[in-house]
Amino acid sequence: DVKVTQSSRYLVKRTGEKVFLECVQDMDHENMFWYRQDPGLGLRLIYFSYDVKMKEKGDIPEGYSVSREKKERFSLILESASTNQTSMYLCASSSGIPPLGYTFGSGTRLTVV
Amino acid sequence: GQNIDQPTEMTATEGAIVQINCTYQTSGFNGLFWYQQHAGEAPTFLSYNVLDGLEEKGRFSSFLSRSKGYSYLLLKELQMKDSASYLCAVYQGGKLIFGQGTELSVKP
Numbered sequence: 671d672v673k674v675t676q677s678s679r680y681l682v683k684r685t686g687e688k689v690f691l692e693c694v695q696d697m698d699h700e701n702m703f704w705y706r707q708d709p710g711l712g713l714r715l716i717y718f719s720y721d722v723k724m725k726e727k728g729d730i731p732e733g734y735s736v737s738r739e740k741k742e743r744f745s746l747i748l749e750s751a752s753t754n755q756t757s758m759y760l761c762a763s764s765s766g767i768p769p770l771g772y773t774f775g776s777g778t779r780l781t782v783v
Numbered sequence: 784g785q786n787i788d789q790p791t792e793m794t795a796t797e798g799a800i801v802q803i804n805c806t807y808q809t810s811g812f813n814g815l816f817w818y819q820q821h822a823g824e825a826p827t828f829l830s831y832n833v834l835d836g837l838e839e840k841g842r843f844s845s846f847l848s849r850s851k852g853y854s855y856l857l858l859k860e861l862q863m864k865d866s867a868s869y870l871c872a873v874y875q876g877g878k879l880i881f882g883q884g885t886e887l888s889v890k891p
Contacts (some may be wrong), residue, residue: 713826771879774827
């Protein structure tokens with residue numbers, strides 16, 4: 671089974687802090703994604719990457735950046751955390767070949783105070 | 784623009800059948816996925832439709848009409864463990880674009 675591991679299950683950070691969310695997958699997938707999930711809004715795509723050192727903006731990239739230095743690792747960075755970034759963050763990876771779709775990590779619940 | 788609509792909440796009775804609808808208007812379409820997500824857990828894959836028609840997999844079936852921009856997920860013989868969120872997502876250029884999800888509550 672593909673495993674997508676997110677480094678933290680729960681995080682509490684202060685406004686203005688720089689926050690790193692880490693995601694690692696073990697199935698040699700090219701594609702990796704970061705979503706945030708909020709009640710009533712569903713999953714919204716923040717950034718994605720189809721290859722090492724490659725990144726593309728999703729629908730809501732403002733306030734975020736990403737890093738993909740190795741194929742298995744995709745990091746989401748909040749440059750200066752704000753309270754409106756309090757959310758559940760989900761990482762996913764895929765081979766890009768349906769119907770397998772995505773495999774998701776268990777999520778990181780981030781609270782910014 | 785991109786628009787994917789699902790009902791926010793549904794309630795059904797154990798043993799019954801429930802249909803969760805999803806309509807979409809997107810700039811591209813390479814298939815439609817349904818995921819199940821229990822509270823506090825990651826979404827898990829249920830079904831994928833790329834051609835029109837019905838795909839059946841045990842108690843779950845999914846239907847697609849590309850001309851109507853419409854899909855539904857049909858759950859039969861409902862069990863309490865089916866209480867979860869059901870996410871409709873359009874596959875487009877290697878990305879998944881999600882609707883807001885439907886929270887299904889199964890009552891005894």
